[in-house]
């Protein structure tokens with residue numbers, strides 16, 4: 198997209214923000230390109246903003262779905278900040294990261310002496326997030342017995358911290374997120390239907406980046422402003438931009454953000470792999486497709502990129518058997534080892 202078009206697009210968003218402001222729905226975090234911190238002006242994103250603005254003022258439970266890296270946590274924060282609890286806590290909890298035996302004490306808290314190792318009183322998530330929003334990330338990972346206890350705690354009966362005899366009744370908004378298919382999980386018995394309906398009052402779906410490619414130039418500009426505020430980096434060449442727009446971005450916005458962050462840190466655009474992903478090393482390219490020569494690298498940078506790629510290719514092919522790779526490439530093992538270190542190549 199040409200710069201002028203981008204400006205026009207962002208102006209339009211600004212105007213919409215003003216409309217929203219006059220409608221009393223202003224984002225507390227005004228943005229030139231989207232809603233709050235969420236950047237994007239594609240049709241799909243605008244539909245999402247409308248839904249966020251609609252659901253935020255209510256107390257309804259929101260379930261945010263979408264692939265990894267699509268901005269689920271950003272959307273959750275936007276719902277909270279645009280809602281009546283914006284001055285109270287927003288507590289993100291990664292349900293996949295809590296060991297099963299600690300789930301209850303993490304959510305409900307405990308009193309000193311409740312079990313060996315409980316040296317002090319500890320507040321649980323429900324107490325910390327009281328009057329605010331609890332963001333349950335990776336909700337599909339929470340076990341069934343905890344689902345029952347949470348439902349009870351949130352819907353009237355309250356809960357008792359371990360070692361206490363007080364019943365606490367939290368007043369919390371729940372926003373959850375997952376990249377799993379929860380209906381399937383319910384079918385398979387991994388999630389209770391009543392818990393599913395409790396968290397899924399309003400569903401919000403975040404589209405993958407490949408379904409809204411028109412947002413890519415805007416996002417690149419946003420991340421360049423973020424990571425290179427003094428504009429020291431050279432402009433991204435047109436053919437490279439074209440390739441970035443064609444890429445499928447399996448890691449979505451997080452992947453795009455990482456590429457631009459790396460560009461700012463290393464001063465070179467590490468997109469060599471993107472250029473080859475559909476063609477393989479050495480395959481012929483069609484004349485209108487950009488090649489490595491369009492990457493804007495100087496010769497030694499281009500050679501280094503090429504060397505790195507060849508090394509990685511052979512290492513993976515030979516399951517990281519360095520003796521075999523060194524012998525195939527006609528270099529000694531020590532040289533191979535030092536190149537692996539130099540390029541920070543890692544097994545994935």
Ligand SMILES: Nc1ncnc2c1ncn2[C@@H]1O[C@H](COP(=O)(O)OP(=O)(O)OP(=O)(O)O)[C@@H](O)[C@H]1O
Pocket residue numbers: 234235236237263264265266267268269270271272376450451454
């Ligand atoms: N629309 C967007 N505009 C600007 N930045 C974004 C956008 N979407 C995501 N990001 C950024 O990309 C990164 C990943 O976003 P986020 O953590 O919200 O994704 P997620 O959907 O929760 O991913 P996961 O499923 O892996 O947890 C964050 O650094 C976030 O700030």
Ligand SMILES: [Mg+2]
Pocket residue numbers: 269270334
């Ligand atoms: Mg997340």
